[in-house]
Amino acid sequence: DGGITQSPKYLFRKEGQNVTLSCEQNLNHDAMYWYRQDPGQGLRLIYYSQIVNDFQKGDIAEGYSVSREKKESFPLTVTSAQKNPTAFYLCASSDLLAGAYNEQFFGPGTRLTVL
């Protein structure tokens, strides 16, 4: 089955710790994205990547870091510099084809809680 997987589903972090959220896709998509969702709100873009070894900051990149060493993988690290990291994190991917919808396909999400 083609799709996007995220792990873990639930993650608990102590203050001051860095944690890494995994995102893998087997859709052969060029672009991958990380979004943050706070309760009752829409999604906000953290980082995106259009190609291996390249990524761009989104609207709320402070306190986060990413890497894109392989086309199918786009892990997100939540660093201790992120002051309010408790949220639901969604990873997505899409094609970048001219003339196509290029809709984003989303993973099931990781719910991060800071203790």
Add this chain to the structure above:
Amino acid sequence: AQKITQTQPGMFVQEKEAVTLDCTYDTSDPSYGLFWYKQPSSGEMIFLIYQGSYDQQNATEGRYSLNFQKARKSANLVISASQLGDSAMYFCAMRDPNAGNMLTFGGGTRLMVKP
């Protein structure tokens, strides 16, 4: 900068009736795409329908249709013959073609279908 506004935090609809979810947008780019996603309580994001800024006709996809009024900058989602399984959060989003296909999301509308 792009902006998406959803003015209805929550809506009720009777099963089997139609419902319209509002979405207005703001952009200075003549080329853009508008998406609607459904988010059930499980948290996954499900793509519903797409409308391109140059599309001559309103998009339709099964029970979903998009009432696209370009001059008014609105892209309302119409769900016909509501079902209990339609109860979820619904998000309108706009694609930024100049920023890696990233999406800007509205705040969402919670739809509750009554039996």
